[in-house]
Amino acid sequence: MSAISRNLKENEAFLRERFFNCSDIVFRSFALNDENVLLLVYLDGMTRLQGIEDNILKPLIFNGLPQGIDRLSTLAETFRREWLPLTNLFTDETQEDLVQHILQGNLGILVDGDASALIAQVHGYETRGIQEPKKESTLRGSKEGFVENIRTNTSLIRRRIIHPDLKMESYTIGKFTQTEVILAYMQGIADEKVLSEVRGKLGKIELNGVIESAYIEEWLENNSFSIFSQIQNTERPDIVAASLIEGKVALLTNGTPFALILPITFWSGLQSADDYFERFVFVILNRFIRYVMTFISLALPALYVALSTFHPEMIPSSLMIGIATARENSPFPSVMEVFIMMFIFDGLQEAGVHLPNQLGPVVSIIGALVIGQAAVEAGIISTPIIIVISLTGIAAYTIPRYSATLPFRLVRYLLMFISGMLGFVGFAFGIIFLLIHLVMLESFGTPYLSPVAPFDGRRIKDMIIRYPFWIKNGRNKKWRQR
Structure with missing residues (x-):
């Protein structure tokens, strides 16, 4: 120079x-x-x-x-x-x-x-004001969300954790963008092995530019080819603050309102911020409903195809007669009917996401009603398929995080096709291979299915039952050492 x-x-x-x-x-x-x-x-x-x-x-x-x-x-x-x-x-x-x-x-x-x-240092430019997060809205709790200015985001965390042990290390990544990335953690609580691994990976990132935190996320993941994300993204500062107190690590990227949290487990995507803002008695019921609906969103189309095609004897006779009558004029086998309606439903969902806010819900609702009704009247799709796909879609919406629904969408198609070829045997093989993959997956040294596999009796209680804070704090030290 x-x-x-x-x-x-x-x-x-x-x-x-x-x-x-x-x-x-x-x-x-x-x-x-x-x-x-x-x-x-x-x-x-x-x-x-x-x-x-x-x-x-x-x-x-x-x-x-x-x-x-x-x-x-x-x-x-x-x-x-x-x-x-x-x-x-x-x-x-x-x-x-x-x-x-x-x-x-x-x-x-x-x-x-x-x-x-x-x-x-007299820099200053127009920025978006602090607003309520749109993708992670809650009934109760903070209405503040991250913005694109990294200093505003760090201040939102500092306002919630007023302690000198909250450390924020700065990195500059991107040859042309020179993007500032903040590594935030609680000294003495965060795992030093995780911190060392994250620091090493941040130092090895070679990119021409970092426009969004997703650019960094793909570099940090241990298994980039897995459909399941090993890093959680959020635009809520209260979730980041709670995660830091639990011993996790957060990454803030300048220019994006989404922060990254690691390590995480499979169950992190099924937990909502409201689980810790509402009374624990009601959270138990909400979590039970959410887990059941998650399984329905994953397995219902495959189960319907397997039952109606290979195992009709397992369906009650009166119900099977009704299904057979409804499908009498349908020109397609069950697996093709389910695939067509799932594909149309996912297409309408994508259209609703990318259209303007005023048009998105209208197009999704009207499109589903018109196409579904017309398909049934034309005899292309049978009525039970509409019920199955509708219930599957509603069940998928109970998953709190949008990024957590994406792997289920892909696995849903795979299970449906293998069940359409092998019946319950194919469904069982699909579930077994899925569990094997999840058991082998790790997020910065944390088993992805923990505390279920490996089993941890103390932590599994908080996964199923949200204990009162006065009980949870009594075992906080053990919780943070996961």
Whole structure:
């Protein structure tokens, strides 16, 4: 890296060449005693101009140099002592460091005769205000969600954990984006092995740019080819704070409102923030309903195909007669009927997600009603299929986290096809292979199915039954050492 020259014109020539065709880079030269002795360089739109004008430009224009300054070489010290008393200042010795700090929204101050540049942290730009998370809304609890500004996000966590043991290490990732990533953890509570592994992987990331935390997530996962995520993403600061207290690690990425939490287990995706905001008696029932509905969303289409195609004797006679009557005019086998309706349902769901908020629910509901009714009347799809797919879709919506529903969607298709070929035998093989994969999967040293496999009697209680906090806190030390 080239050092900053004492000649102001040489420094200006370098910067103008480096920022060629960058219309948002502003150069402001100032002459004192008929000589250009000062150059201000900043990025328009990312710098607080009011602070520059009040603290720098107006004193220079109206007051000139303060009394007692005999040589221009002392102008840099003047900035430090008199003109920027409230601004964080530091010094750059190389030209490339100066370029990077200007691009980050800081003000570069170059003085003729000084072989260093002053950097004033006066960056400021428009950001989205704190709002309620849309994908993780709760009936009770905080209505604050993360935003795209990383400093706002760290402050949301600091407001909830007021303790010096909360550590936040900064990393810069991305050749072109230079994205700041914060590793947050509770010292003395977080597992040092997990921290060491995360630090090592963060140091090895080689990307041209980091636009969203998902870029980092794929680099950190132990098994990137698994359909099950080993890192949880959330836009709720209260969930991050609770996870840090439990001994987990969080990653905050500048430019995205989603934080990453690790390690996690399979059951993390089935737990809602409301589980810890409502009374524990009602949470027991809610969790039971959620687990049952999760199994239904995964297995119901496959079970229907296996029963209706290979094992009709297991269905009560009156019900089987009704199903056979409804399917009398259908031109497709059961497995094709289920596949067609599942595919249409998932397509409507994707359309509802990506359409504007006002149109999404309307298109999903009307599309499902119109297509389903028309398909039944035309004899393409039988009525029981509509019931099965509708119940499957409703059951899938009971899963609190959208990212946790995606693996179930894929496994649902696989189980359906293998059940359509082998019946209950295929369904059993599919479930066995799924369990084998989950048992072998780990999230930063934590078994993915723990505390079920390996079995931990103390922790499994909190997975099924949400104990009162006055009981849970009594075993908090053991809980954090998982």
